[in-house]
Amino acid sequence: MSAAEPGIELTAFDQALLRGDQGEGASFAMRILVAFARALGAPGLLDISGAHIDGCLYHGQASLDFVERLVAGGGRVRVPTTLNVGAVDLIHPELVRLREPERSPAQRLMTAHQALGCEPSFTCAPYQTRFRPTFGQQIAWGESNAIVFANSVIGARTNRYGDFIDLCCAMTGRAPAWGLHLDEPRRGEVLFRLSGSATTAYAGDTLFTAVGLIIGWQAGDRVPVIDGLPTPATEDPLKALGAAAATTGSVGLFHAVGITPEAPTLEAALRGQPPVATIEITADDVREALRHLTTVSEGTPITAVCLGTPHFSRAEWDRLIALLATAGQPRVPIYVNTGRATLEVLETDGRLPQLDVPLIVVTDTCTYLTPILERLDGAVMTNSGKWAYYAPGNIGVQVAFGSLDDCVASAVAGRVVRIAG
Amino acid sequence: MTRAARAYAGGAAESTALVLKEGLSLWGGIDVDTGCIIDQSHPDVGTCVAGTVLVMPAGRGSSSSSAVLAEVVRRGTGPAAIVLGRADPILTVGAIVAASLYGIACPIVVCGIDGLTTGLRLRVTAHDDATADVTIIEEGEAR
Numbered sequence: 001m002s003a004a005e006p007g008i009e010l011t012a013f014d015q016a017l018l019r020g021d022q023g024e025g026a027s028f029a030m031r032i033l034v035a036f037a038r039a040l041g042a043p044g045l046l047d048i049s050g051a052h053i054d055g056c057l058y059h060g061q062a063s064l065d066f067v068e069r070l071v072a073g074g075g076r077v078r079v080p081t082t083l084n085v086g087a088v089d090l091i092h093p094e095l096v097r098l099r100e101p102e103r104s105p106a107q108r109l110m111t112a113h114q115a116l117g118c119e120p121s122f123t124c125a126p127y128q129t130r131f132r133p134t135f136g137q138q139i140a141w142g143e144s145n146a147i148v149f150a151n152s153v154i155g156a157r158t159n160r161y162g163d164f165i166d167l168c169c170a171m172t173g174r175a176p177a178w179g180l181h182l183d184e185p186r187r188g189e190v191l192f193r194l195s196g197s198a199t200t201a202y203a204g205d206t207l208f209t210a211v212g213l214i215i216g217w218q219a220g221d222r223v224p225v226i227d228g229l230p231t232p233a234t235e236d237p238l239k240a241l242g243a244a245a246a247t248t249g250s251v252g253l254f255h256a257v258g259i260t261p262e263a264p265t266l267e268a269a270l271r272g273q274p275p276v277a278t279i280e281i282t283a284d285d286v287r288e289a290l291r292h293l294t295t296v297s298e299g300t301p302i303t304a305v306c307l308g309t310p311h312f313s314r315a316e317w318d319r320l321i322a323l324l325a326t327a328g329q330p331r332v333p334i335y336v337n338t339g340r341a342t343l344e345v346l347e348t349d350g351r352l353p354q355l356d357v358p359l360i361v362v363t364d365t366c367t368y369l370t371p372i373l374e375r376l377d378g379a380v381m382t383n384s385g386k387w388a389y390y391a392p393g394n395i396g397v398q399v400a401f402g403s404l405d406d407c408v409a410s411a412v413a414g415r416v417v418r419i420a421g
Numbered sequence: 422m423t424r425a426a427r428a429y430a431g432g433a434a435e436s437t438a439l440v441l442k443e444g445l446s447l448w449g450g451i452d453v454d455t456g457c458i459i460d461q462s463h464p465d466v467g468t469c470v471a472g473t474v475l476v477m478p479a480g481r482g483s484s485s486s487s488a489v490l491a492e493v494v495r496r497g498t499g500p501a502a503i504v505l506g507r508a509d510p511i512l513t514v515g516a517i518v519a520a521s522l523y524g525i526a527c528p529i530v531v532c533g534i535d536g537l538t539t540g541l542r543l544r545v546t547a548h549d550d551a552t553a554d555v556t557i558i559e560e561g562e563a564r
Contacts, residue, residue: 028521035517038551039429039510059485060453060492065522142484162484164491164514 025075054142140169144246194228212244303378428547430516432526446482456498480509490515
């Protein structure tokens, strides 16, 4: 097989894995990885020290057959490897109303990954766990929001990996020496300048989500640089920005001048070269972008609020708990998707039981992926651009987007309410 | 009439060409039960790729297209072979996984696609040394 891989240089280790010296599972993974690297045009492979696998969501029998083949071949991941969400909440199984014949294979897919040595994190926000990578670390991550967060906010290095390949990287500890693993392709190319009008008219979460939508639409496959973004108090608005950008486009890395680690200055983000294009973002652009996330008018009754896409962080829980303490009694359930590890901390702290509100905590999956919501006949309010974008198509609901404050106020009012500012 | 190509996934197949003007994302783009194109924004929506030599300028879209290609090959609703104008890592992975798991080859080769039109009979052969041939079979020619 190695003789038939012209144009790619393999180390003795790579060739040993290909030959099957580390077992059939590793050999199978290496064969696929080499073919992928060759199709990319990568000159060879490089070492990685972490992986995140987006293969737990069931797309059909082939997904399960692939993982079970690796298990049967004695495969083990060679680097610490976290798992993305699946279709079932293994901690709260009664919440997910997924029926057979889909439910069993969906659940088997999640547990088969654990047999390979993957951590049962089942979160789309592995950067909130103890497996968070560090600046400059070479990793192979799947899940679009996690990829853009790792590259942009942390400065770790991954390409946009996906089905099968993220796991092949984990099984071999190798990735193609190509793309965002290298220096030059991380250079910012398209400059987005945020006007004063945009930052004055829109504050907090909604501004970051709108900027994410816009750079996703307009950057194409070039690395965007954002100048003029206000410094956020936590990393959560950057999470929202990245998730939105990876929803409307294929952004794997963005730089925010003065905020993200590879962009201390505009010149550094552009690596001393002029931008290939400059795009202004005005208050009108922000308003227009946000319009795409709402399908119902102000005042429309809602049946639920959905938070935590990507998974709710500890800082977001702090904000929500504080808001709920003074907001009054919600009339509709508030669903919050969060990571197992985050939920554990909340439970240890004993903070959730004090809340006397219809709060439904979902782990391991997400409310837009699988049947969880009790009622799909009304509008749902969310603070997530990604949820608002995908949920109407995935689960057939009407949707309204707003800030976290708007969402809590709307839950109490039972209809879409937006707090000015 | 044979043109030289590069092989990305192995195997040999002969069938009728289906030439798409635009790249197709298999994830969200085809119905895995039938192999028909369901992406409403694609100019060839409604056409079925099952059993054809699928010719397109490039792949497109979601990385989940790897899993969808493997799944349609497994079900027998996928293309017999894929000829691309530009290499596509996502589709390559799907074809290699399908071949490894099910022993069903869906060769993927890359070459110039000008002059290939829907309805032509094509033979696609991927060789072990990563070279490949795409041959237009003339009517009446011995197969």
